[in-house]
Amino acid sequence: QExxxxxxxxxxxxxxxxxxxxxNLRKIERMTKENTDLExxxxxxxxxxxxxxQExxxxxxxxxxxxxxxxxxxxxNLQKIARMMKENTDLExxxxxxxxxxxxxxxxxxxxxxTMEENEYMYKESLKRMMKENTDLExxxxxxxxxxxxxxxxxxxxxxTMEENEYMYKESLKRxINAS
Numbered sequence: 732q733e734x735x736x737x738x739x740x741x742x743x744x745x746x747x748x749x750x751x752x753x754x755n756l757r758k759i760e761r762m763t764k765e766n767t768d769l770e771x772x773x774x775x776x777x778x779x780x781x782x783x784x785q786e787x788x789x790x791x792x793x794x795x796x797x798x799x800x801x802x803x804x805x806x807x808n809l810q811k812i813a814r815m816m817k818e819n820t821d822l823e824x825x826x827x828x829x830x831x832x833x834x835x836x837x838x839x840x841x842x843x844x845x846t847m848e849e850n851e852y853m854y855k856e857s858l859k860r861m862m863k864e865n866t867d868l869e870x871x872x873x874x875x876x877x878x879x880x881x882x883x884x885x886x887x888x889x890x891x892t893m894e895e896n897e898y899m900y901k902e903s904l905k906r907x908i909n910a911s
Contacts (some may be wrong), residue, residue, distance in 0.1 A: 787911055794900075794903075794904055794907070797900065798900065801893075801896060801897060801900060804893070805893055805897075808886075808889050808890070808893060811886070811889075812886050812890075815882055815883075815886060819879055822875060826872060826875075829868060833861075833864075833865060833868065836861055837861070840857060840858055840861060
């Protein structure tokens with residue numbers, strides 16, 4: 732009877748042990764799967780981090796390139812401004828010389844008028860020609876002045892645009908840095 736009870740007790744114990752073992756195996760399987768999932772998520776997270784770092788690096792390189800291009804364009808524009816200012820100065824000198832020549836021609840006309848009354852017809856023709864030249868010159872000077880004003884406005888517009896671009900670039904850079 733005792734042996735039988737021991738056998739029953741052992742079988743019960745064995746059954747409980749096997750049941751516990753099955754439960755433990757299920758827990759191990761579940762934990763193994765969770766570990767695998769966690770490893771995958773960690774690997775994905777590492778890849779995402781690497782991708783973000785790469786994108787950030789590319790953005791920094793792009794911003795540095797843009798800054799370099801902006802500085803290059805600014806230098807080019809400053810050279811254009813200097814050239815246009817020199818052209819303005821040269822034009823003003825030519826206009827002064829032309830005005831001086833015209834005044835001298837006008838003085839010659841006055842001298843001809845007072846000293847050569849018999850050549851009044853020739854004087855009138857010469858005066859007409861010079862007046863036409865004056866008118867033509869004034870028109871050319873007005874057109875040149877108009878062109879110079881337009882070029883100056885373009886320069887001012889370029890400077891304003893450069894300042895706005897630089898401001899927007901700096902703001903964009905701040906936002907990107909803050910976003911990182």
